[in-house]
Amino acid sequence: MMLAFGGASIDGSAYRDVVGLAGRSPGWLDTTIKVWSTYGLAVFALFMALAWWRARRLGAGPAVTALAAPVVVVLAYGVNDVLKLLVREDRPCRNLPVRTLEACPAHGDWSFPSNHAAIAAAAAVALLFVSRWLGTIACAAAVAMAASRVWIGVHYPHDVATGMVVGACVPLVAMAAVRGRSEVLAGRLAAAAPLRVLLSAS
Numbered sequence: 001m002m003l004a005f006g007g008a009s010i011d012g013s014a015y016r017d018v019v020g021l022a023g024r025s026p027g028w029l030d031t032t033i034k035v036w037s038t039y040g041l042a043v044f045a046l047f048m049a050l051a052w053w054r055a056r057r058l059g060a061g062p063a064v065t066a067l068a069a070p071v072v073v074v075l076a077y078g079v080n081d082v083l084k085l086l087v088r089e090d091r092p093c094r095n096l097p098v099r100t101l102e103a104c105p106a107h108g109d110w111s112f113p114s115n116h117a118a119i120a121a122a123a124a125v126a127l128l129f130v131s132r133w134l135g136t137i138a139c140a141a142a143v144a145m146a147a148s149r150v151w152i153g154v155h156y157p158h159d160v161a162t163g164m165v166v167g168a169c170v171p172l173v174a175m176a177a178v179r180g181r182s183e184v185l186a187g188r189l190a191a192a193a194p195l196r197v198l199l200s201a202s
Contacts, residue, residue, distance in 0.1 A: 006095045007112060011157045019098045019153045030101055030151075037102070037148035040141070041116065044123035045070070047138050051130040062130070068178040069126035069171075076122035076170035077115060080163060084110040092156050100153025114155045114163035117146040121167030129175040142167075 008015075022030060048069045055066035089112035093104035120142035128135030146160035 007089045007156050007158060008092065008095050012092065012096060015092050015150060015156050016096060016098060018150045018157070019100055022101055022151045022153070023099060033148045033151050034101055036144065037116070037152050040145050040148070041119055043141060044073075044120055044138060047127055047134050047141075048073075048123060051127055051134050055130055065175070065179050066130045068175060069123065069130060072126050072171045072174045072178075073119060073122045075174060076167045077119055079170055080113050080115055080118035080166045083113055083162075083166065084115070087112050089159070091154060093153050098153060102152040102154050105154060111155055112159045112162060113166055114146065114149050114160045116149050117142070117155075117160040117163030118167035120145040121164040122171050123167075125168045126171040126175050129171070129179055 022033075048066070051069065052063065052066035055062040088110050090107065091105050091109065091111045092098070093100045094107060120138075124135060124138035124142040126135075127138045142164065146164055149155040149160050150157055
């Protein structure tokens with residue numbers, strides 16, 4: 001069995017408070033949060049698709065920036081997953097005597113940092129480079145996603161907080177670099193005839 005780090009000493013009491021509150025909350029609220037936690041990442045994919053669709057009308061440069069968003073999200077996920085493998089923190093529901101809304105993931109499905117939080121934060125920050133209003137909505141949705149992971153019992157608060165930091169930092173660097181070279185990148189993509197349709201609404 002692989003040795004794992006236990007994060008209960010960091011914010012285990014806060015985790016227990018949240019999980020306890022979830023256990024005392026109305027069933028409709030718990031169900032709504034569980035559904036969001038499980039399927040909510042699809043909403044961020046829809047946001048990125050909508051941002052690209054709108055950006056095509058603004059020109060090739062903005063379209064390239066929008067196309068970079070999902071690539072940057074995958075990059076952020078990769079960085080976050082490497083941290084998971086390095087830290088190897090066991091899930092809180094495996095170390096603490098709590099009753100959770102979600103079945104506890106198996107040992108080896110590490111907790112720190114939260115992939116859901118990282119993906120949501122990366123998508124939200126990347127969207128800010130494409131559409132301010134969509135990015136703002138996505139930022140609120142990312143906070144809701146991070147909170148939901150603690151509510152259902154599969155992460156400590158520090159897991160989701162760190163996941164959001166990792167998820168935000170990667171696109172801050174990568175999207176700034178892409179936007180600075182968007183016209184150059186657009187020219188290269190336009191040179192490939194099948195890809196031109198991605199850059200223009202016409």
